[in-house]
Amino acid sequence: MLLSSFPHQQRITNTLQKSLEAGKISHANLFIGADENEMETMAAAFAQILYCQNPPSRSPQSGLPTDFCGECHNCQLIAQKKHPSVQWIYPESKIRVITTDQIRKLIQSSQLKSLSSNYDINILCSADRLNIQAANAFLKTLEEPVPGKIFILLTRDPEKIIPTILSRCRRFIFEGINRPVIDSSTANWLSSFAQIAVASQGRLLSRYTLLDSLLGQLAIQQNIIETELKAQSPLSKYTEAEESSRERWEKELQASVSSEYRRCRANLLSALELWLRDIWLTKINNSFSELSYFPDLQNHTEAIAAHLSEEQALQNLKIVNKTFKILDTNVQESLALEVFLLKLSF
Ligand SMILES: [Zn+2]
Structure with missing residues (x-):
């Protein structure tokens, strides 16, 4: 054997x-x-x-x-x-x-x-x-x-x-071995996002509700990152330090907040990408794939797959990929995400 x-x-x-x-x-x-x-x-x-x-x-x-x-x-x-x-x-x-x-x-x-x-x-x-x-x-x-x-x-x-x-x-x-780990806060957000997507039934106005949901989650993460990194920064420990040191620490803090934020944003979009992939897999298999990343979202996944064409489900994956690349350049984030959500098919 x-x-x-x-x-x-x-x-x-x-x-x-x-x-x-x-x-x-x-x-x-x-x-x-x-x-x-x-x-x-x-x-x-x-x-x-x-x-x-x-x-x-x-x-x-x-x-x-x-x-x-x-x-x-x-x-x-x-x-x-x-x-x-x-x-x-x-x-x-x-x-x-x-x-x-x-x-x-x-x-x-x-x-x-x-x-x-x-x-x-x-x-x-x-x-x-x-x-x-x-x-x-x-x-x-x-x-x-x-x-x-x-x-x-x-x-x-x-x-x-x-x-x-x-x-x-x-x-x-094949069972994936390099699957990213999705934290519970992201998983919870995705679940509510999926619910809005299903309820939206393709209506354009609901896209802005989805955008609010995505931007809201990003704002929450940004807050957490800022609070945590500020607490670790020498800025909060040495309040009497010289102005030049404080300026340098301030710059370092901003840089680390920004890089950590980018990492979190990439995680969030990866989770969304995995869900879009589940939808596509469900579509091409004509049934919910056992290998789907989010088994808890089966109902939502099936509901979306039911009224998308195979081409649309595939297009969604391409759009999220493109958005990843656009966000890597210095484009205005909220605008890039708005365009992203308007292009998706649900
Ligand atoms: Zn042999």
């Missing part, structure tokens, strides 16, 4: 084994996760199972192996990325994209190979880096499945993959 070497990804290994047992292997698979190495190892494991010469278990129903030994010639070749029927595609060129040329070569070589072996496995790493022409060329191969030809796409940013490819893939969502 070498699949058991992924203790954090039990949900995925179970699904994989179930489909092998039933003999139902999808020709297009998409791995969505935070750790590229882990996804690559899992993709290799998938190929190793199909090619293992000494599988430790086999399904009586489908006759397919359900695990791999890790030691036979094929298992080792695949682990070293040298197996002739398992191709690895990485972004190339200066701007790190997967080009049309790479896709064309992949299609041609896999046409030859599928004649000589049972499976032809193609693993596309950083599949979100397919340029648009390459994506369209690739889409054609996904639309015409060939028996034995299997694609595994790996990505950390599924929102950057064109929807027509996304919808054709069976999706495997």
Whole structure:
């Protein structure tokens, strides 16, 4: 049972084994996760199972192996990325994209190979880096499945993959290991924000209620930060100090308040981004994803997902990403956040 070497990804290994047992292997698979190495190892494991010469278990129903030994010639070749029927595609060129040329070569070589072996496995790493022409060329191969030809796409940013490819893939969502920790005050705020969003039913006026909620929470955090850092500053300890020292401390205090505030603001927006991601996941899965970050917000998430299109849910994620970048420049915060909330779809 070498699949058991992924203790954090039990949900995925179970699904994989179930489909092998039933003999139902999808020709297009998409791995969505935070750790590229882990996804690559899992993709290799998938190929190793199909090619293992000494599988430790086999399904009586489908006759397919359900695990791999890790030691036979094929298992080792695949682990070293040298197996002739398992191709690895990485972004190339200066701007790190997967080009049309790479896709064309992949299609041609896999046409030859599928004649000589049972499976032809193609693993596309950083599949979100397919340029648009390459994506369209690739889409054609996904639309015409060939028996034995299997694609595994790996990505950390599924929102950057064109929807027509996304919808054709069976999706495997990995447990995230780099998830940020959301403090309880932020979680409480998000819950009330979500409630307003649901009640707003897309009305423009409610956007300003959402904006008030966001700015209100930021003001609360700013206050806490100021009070805490002021208490730690020498300003409050040495009230009789010279004017020049006091000026310097004052400047230091302002700088640390501002950097701490930026950190908190980024946390708050990250929480909002994670919730928008939950909505998107719910939309593309047609049901609340068990891997959602905020299980407590299931009702709100489902309510919003129900009246958004997949495109709108995806667009929300792009908008929050853009806002992160804008806030990093010296733009006026309240204006940037107002534009942000007006653009979101709820
Ligand atoms: Zn083996």
